[in-house]
Amino acid sequence: MIRVILTDIEGTTSDIHFVHNVLFPYAAKKLPYFVRAHTSDSAVAVCLDQVAELGHVSRDDIEALIATLLNWIAEDKKITPLKTLQGMIWKTGYETGAFKAHVYPDATRLLQQWHQHGLALYVYSSGSIAAQKLFFGYSEAGDLTPIFSGYFDTTTGPKREQQSYSAIQQAIGIPASEILFLSDIVEELDAASAAGMQTAWLQRDGSQALIEKTPHQCVRDFSELSLNKTR
Structure with missing residues (x-):
């Protein structure tokens, strides 16, 4: 049973088209500003620590971290810090009625x-x-x-x-x-x-x-x- x-x-x-044609593009568009604006937030900082480690990028190079995340989005990578950051960004989209x-x-x-x-x-x-x-x-x-x-x-x-x-x-x-x-x-x-x-x-x-x-x-x-x- x-x-x-x-x-x-x-x-x-x-x-699947909602995820790829709506959610992913929205996150890709908003991610650079979101990361730059929230680098001091503890939850975002933890994600960026993980991105630096997994992407072999300097933790101090915010633009390189952003580029790594955008590449992961384009490649549809199932990587935990990316998915966590996407969720934070989508929260605004849902709450504002963007989709x-x-x-x-x-x-x-x-x-x-x-x-x-x-x-x-x-x-x-x-x-x-x-x-x-x-x-x-x-x-x-x-x-x-x-x-x-x-x-x-x-x-x-x-x-x-x-x-x-x-x-x-x-x-x-x-x-x-x-x-x-x-x-x-x-x-x-x-x-x-x-x-x-x-x-x-x-x-x-x-x-x-x-x-x-x-x-x-x-x-x-x-x-x-x-x-x-x-x-």
Whole structure:
């Protein structure tokens, strides 16, 4: 029996184009000013320390740190200090009404339904936990945060590594076989499956490639998901 739904965001609950065409450009545009204006803020300073270490850049060279961050955005790097800073920048965008997060209607409907039926819902995304809360708090469907029991990001571990899902399972405290992980990335599903979780591959573009070869449940949207199907 599935008791917990663990879901990815980008390409799963939400259109990948919103992230790449709205959120990323907004962060890239605002990041240089944000970093220069907040270098003395403790939370920003911690991120910049990490950027300097990971990017092999002088901590005192603010412009080099900014250039490194902008390159990471362009390359869609899943690096924790970048994701943390992006979340800080997006907060202003959400709060000022510059944009609202896109969530597929089928995802909204089923997530709410599962919550009403007593399933625990969790999010695991490469975006920071703060960014995840903003995303669902300022969605086109309204504030969805009350339906979620918790959030996980890259501070738990990389999304394509088995130990990350084992850590999540331990944190949730439910047997892995009773957790269903949803994602559009097969490598993430493979890692979750290796940790003992049930898995479902969202293929929203309609492609059913490898459907005969994959151990994962394959669906086009949330309405096709079966909570009774096992590997």
